[in-house]
Amino acid sequence: MQKTIHCIILTIFLPAAFTACKKNVHDASFKAQARLQVGGVEAEGARKDSIGFTFAIWPTTLADTVVTVVVQTMGNVADKDRSFTLVADSGTTALPAEYELPSNLVIPANSFKVMFPVRIKRSDRLKNEIVKLVLRVQPNEHFLPGPVLAGTADLGPAFRIVWTEVLTQPAVWNNSMLYAVGRWSRVKHQAIIDVTGIRNYDGLNYSQTYAIAAVMLDWLNAYNTAHPGAPLLDEKGQEVRICSQCN
Numbered sequence: 509m510q511k512t513i514h515c516i517i518l519t520i521f522l523p524a525a526f527t528a529c530k531k532n533v534h535d536a537s538f539k540a541q542a543r544l545q546v547g548g549v550e551a552e553g554a555r556k557d558s559i560g561f562t563f564a565i566w567p568t569t570l571a572d573t574v575v576t577v578v579v580q581t582m583g584n585v586a587d588k589d590r591s592f593t594l595v596a597d598s599g600t601t602a603l604p605a606e607y608e609l610p611s612n613l614v615i616p617a618n619s620f621k622v623m624f625p626v627r628i629k630r631s632d633r634l635k636n637e638i639v640k641l642v643l644r645v646q647p648n649e650h651f652l653p654g655p656v657l658a659g660t661a662d663l664g665p666a667f668r669i670v671w672t673e674v675l676t677q678p679a680v681w682n683n684s685m686l687y688a689v690g691r692w693s694r695v696k697h698q699a700i701i702d703v704t705g706i707r708n709y710d711g712l713n714y715s716q717t718y719a720i721a722a723v724m725l726d727w728l729n730a731y732n733t734a735h736p737g738a739p740l741l742d743e744k745g746q747e748v749r750i751c752s753q754c755n
Contacts, residue, residue: 543654
């Protein structure tokens with residue numbers, strides 16, 4: 509682990525300057541100890557310390573899917589395989605039958621990173637519930653939990669996988685769709701899926717999102733015309749509109 513030692517240089521008291529730069533041999537943080545961090549893949553939709561998935565936008569024939577988990581070491585690489593352990597921590601609401609972890613978790617020799625699949629499964633209760641799997645680094649003879657390395661997708665001592673069959677707001681909605689079709693609602697989102705067939709909004713540029721907005725605006729106007737006095741309402745009873753940052 510890289511360490512930063514802050515030196516205080518006193519131009520008059522030179523010996524004190526050297527003393528200030530001396531490592532504190534009693535400081536446990538200087539002891540070499542490999543650490544382990546866990547996280548998700550940004551390209552799959554991981555944000556900060558979690559990733560979410562909904563089966564609602566996929567055919568009912570899809571029984572399960574795979575989430576990629578990244579595990580990275582802090583410290584020197586080793587010339588031998590090193591096993592590690594991730595446990596389902598407190599806060600986990602998913603049942604053991606609703607997910608699968610690899611049976612053998614190992615950082616290979618001469619490597620500092622490994623990626624592995626976690627299979628999450630569809631179940632009847634997901635139609636009304638959101639479940640969560642909290643994976644936390646368990647200390648062992650090779651590794652201690654590492655600190656948080658912040659980014660779009662964090663690496664840290666724990667990582668959350670959240671899934672459901674309830675339609676939920678995609679992580680990227682406020683980065684793109686918000687400015688074309690407006691604020692997210694379950695009704696608006698479902699209408700976009702039903703009308704355009706588009707389920708994934710990752711990587712869409714402004715031209716694509718505004719093309720979706722144009723199609724949806726035509727559809728919404730036709731719907732409201734066909735239902736005079738009864739416009740399309742969202743789950744909160746507010747009228748659905750298609751415009752930048754609107755409901």
